[in-house]
Amino acid sequence: MGKQKNPSRTAENEAMAKARxxxxxxxxxxxxxxxxxxxxxxxxLSDLTFSKRRIAQDVRKCLQSAIANAENNHNLDVDELVVAEAYVGKNLTMKRGRPRARGRFGRIIKPFSELTIKVRQIEEQA
Known part of the structure; x- marks a missing residue:
């Protein structure tokens, strides 16, 4: 008579992490x-460690979280994990401004985003 359980967003051989x-x-x-x-x-992980982009360290943290979720929550083998999906979405936008010439106002938009990473266990072929 109670409510049904929500279906899982990941398959049996997948794990997910989100960075907002x-x-x-x-x-x-x-x-x-x-x-x-x-x-x-x-x-x-090695590509993100040596990347010159500033945001690469946050992506690396999210990937490490997905790996930890796979190992601890789903009992998957870490050596056989592959990044199945990595997609980006918009989040809020801070609006700032600064005065410009002749009494005008220059808008400064500071966007935020969110990242979702899914890792999947793949069995190696012989």
Whole structure:
């Protein structure tokens, strides 16, 4: 008679992590997310560690969280994990401004974004 359980957003061999309120535009964050899509997690972590982009450290933290979720919550093998999905969404936008010439007002937009990373366990072929 009670409510039914919500269906899981991930499959049996998947784990997910989300990072919200990242202080970068979605366009810039998507460049870093594209860097790791489809790669093995150890390769993706090393790529993010040595990336020159500022937001890469936050993406690395989110990926490490997804790996930890896979290991602790879903009992998946860390050595066989692959970044299945990494997608970016918009979040709020701070509006600021500064005075400009002839009494005008220059708008400064400071966007935030959010990142979702899904890792999937893939069995190696012989």
């Amino acid at each position: 309120m990242l202080r970068a535009s979605p366009q810039k964050l998507n460049l870093v997310a594209a860097l790791i899509r489809g790669k093995k997690v150890e390769r993706a």
